[in-house]
Amino acid sequence: MSSTEPLIALTGLAVGLRMRDGGVQPLLRGVDLAVRAGESIGIVGESGSGKSTLALAAMGYLRPGLVQTSGTARFAATDMFSPAGRALRGGRLALIPQNAGQALTPTLRIGAQIGEALRLHASLPASEHPARIVDLLAQVRLPTPDVLARRFPHELSGGQQQRAAIAMALAGDPEALLLDEPTTGLDVTTQAHVLELLRDLAVRRGLAMVYVSHDLGAVARVCERIAVMYAGEIVAQGTARHILRAPAHPYARALIAAIPRTDRASLPGAIEGRPPPPGGAGIGCAFAPRCPLAAEPCHASHPPLIAAPGGGEVRCRRAAEALALPLAAAPVNRTARTETAAPVLRLDALAVRYREASLADRVLRRPPATDVVADIALELHPGETIGLVGESGSGKSTILKAIAGLLAPASGSLRLGETLLPTRSALRSPAARRVIQLVFQNPDESLNPRHTIGDILAQPLGLYFGLAGAALHNRSTALLAQVRLGPHYLDRLPAQLSGGEKQRVAIARAFAADPDIVLCDEVTSALDVSVQAAIIALLDTLRRERRAACLFVSHDLGVVRALADRVVVLYQGRICEAGPADAVYASPAHPYTEALLDAVLKPDPDHTLRLLASDIVESGPPARGCAFQNRCPCPVGEICRTQTPPAREIAPGHTVRCHLH
């Protein structure tokens, strides 16, 4: 094998889904991909684009029901669909799955699982395995590797599990890694660390990497080359710089424009329409029905892969014109709000704890459980949007649940206007329940799968307004129209809708109550970026038209930037910093806010990350002192461990809780 020959070579690879009637619906349509030793390529696309199928096919594996219809997948000139190719899996070519927590066997210790990989793929005497396991765990920068080797997967945090999965993939001393969304589901600060590790490993060990992700920011961080997939084929590929700076495909440009930005308030650009279902792409360009530049020839025949005007290759007839399409949404001008109106919602010293002291606790004088959320003070003004930001475990969803009356706070008060709200929803007046509405993260969970969309909208309309018959039908149709869905959706079941459409229904259900306050809990995090952009735009329009105040919870700082007037940053259930969005994003005052912003991935090949020294995930707040004390890069001293920092106003409306200020 000469050095110029690619290590991984897919040639005209086509994979389809075998249907019951014997037909085959294409999922991958003639994919050509070549990855040389030491090279890293990112495969980017939205869900259903075939990117995961591609990564698995490169390993010679197809999910049940899929068949290879034409083309080849070779690794080091070996056909990966042959028995010889199968023998290479896990050894010279290893896969790192998306959800390491589920990919690791829960009943086997981490060390034993890596030992298994060593036994299968490494020519190492068994006596040297224990030392090698510890060495591998150290290579993925796990602290105290000898201790972690004896742990079970559930005893590790998500980031540690992902590292253990990487260590397992390294056990066979691979030449190439296939990574299927390896950092999706991790917190931003953890994700940044894992990406740095992968970058470093690729360089140090000369690994070839195929990195599959929906996140252009993550790909930009790790890969030299990027391929964009749409409807089962590669529509654009080139160096990271080509694809991110001057993509010549309208879809690639729209994808970049759909990414929420943190540097300024702007509504990310949505892509109209939805991708074709498997096998639904016609004879023409698959993107033509959604493309702003589509012309007659685009619909008539399939565009070939040509050299792109900006560099790289592109599958578009109008690539030259495409370069003029916008790469970023225009900034929106948020007129400074005059906060003369009385707050519509006020939280005072709110605290939530999950376990009340039982009789046994009191008898045994156990210390009371620390509050998962403590000392939350918040004022929400009419028509205002507050973004609640934090990583998993920061208590942001807990605060929303307490406001909605779904869990009772241990102390503190909630005021709706002037009136004190009872803690439990069942004790509140119907009017109080009507004005506060919730939208959940995952519409698959929040819409009853056995109810039609009509039934779902009828619940609040019947309960709060007593609507029935023709009045109910008219109101439901109007609500659907407001979320840009036609009246024919009324008879459908949630399973018949796409993810974005389901979330629109969930939003329509919340606005059906004509609320004053809408609580949004990670409402876009289960969606693709282009769909997310459309949902953000929809929420922005609705809250303006209905003058609803909004409490918007998200781990994604970009999404919050797009919508929030004010931002509240949470760590371990404590407010770190709160202030106008412009001020907090431009000049973060709390070390944690700064760390969060530094860890945000940008679709920019020249962007570098600044990382926190430690990416440990804490299971609970410390009993005393500042909540961030264990991870803070710039502690003041002993005071951080002993005293809870008080809120200090560093500018009008901008408060920080840190001993630095």
Next chain:
Amino acid sequence: MAVSSTLLGRTLARGSGALGLGLVAIHILLALFAPLLVPYDPLTIDGAMMFDPPGAAHWLGTDELGRDILTRTLLGGRQAMLVTAVATPVAVAWGGLLGIWLGLAGGRIDAVLMRLVDAVLSLPWILKMLLIIVTFGAAAQVLTVTLAFFYGVPVIRVARAAAHGVVARDFIAAARARGHGTGAIVLREVLPNVRDALMVEGAMRWSWMLLAFSSLSFLGFGVAPPTPDWGLMIADSRNSMAIAPWSALAPILALSTLITGINLAADALAKAAGLDRAQNVVH
């Protein structure tokens, strides 16, 4: 091949489902129209025809009192099927609703009632049933209520377990936050999602109830002679098994085909509803 969207269509698409539902349908039709079909009076005793083997006059022979076995077999399932057909939906309804409510409510009431359920389930069924029958008699009404009660208890557990898979989901939280009452949440939000599990449970309970009913008759605590009944017929023919095996064969075949049919149908129903791996059936 088009996949049927209805549960019934998917059940029938399986060979076992079609066979099971076919057997059950034949039994129901025969039970409904038996009075029109039977060739003899089931109660007429004929001393000259004792233990007549199957032949042209008596297709399935006669029993120890010279009664026509075909006639008695055709009529012998009517009371068992009537009683259990009433008791099954009642058992599934009360056990199902209580189970869903407990799954939703949780807490102390759930803990206390479930221990009571455990206590009731820990007693052998025959003991519980006999206690009631000895006290109140073996009238059809008493049997119906007794079966509906005792066979509703295990349904509580199944319904509660199925409801637990639903109550943690966000649409329940959404309904609570909107302010719907518990009754509305049980009926509108949870019940449609556990309906399939309850249907399968009902089919299984039906076959067990039939067995229980026939066993009671066999033991002399169910249907009183001379009314034709499968369990009773099997009991009566025990002593003559060596000289007239046909007298026991017909009721045994009738009872076992019905129970096999119900079990096959229930199994296919569970698979069609995708419950076979998700559900642990509690006996």
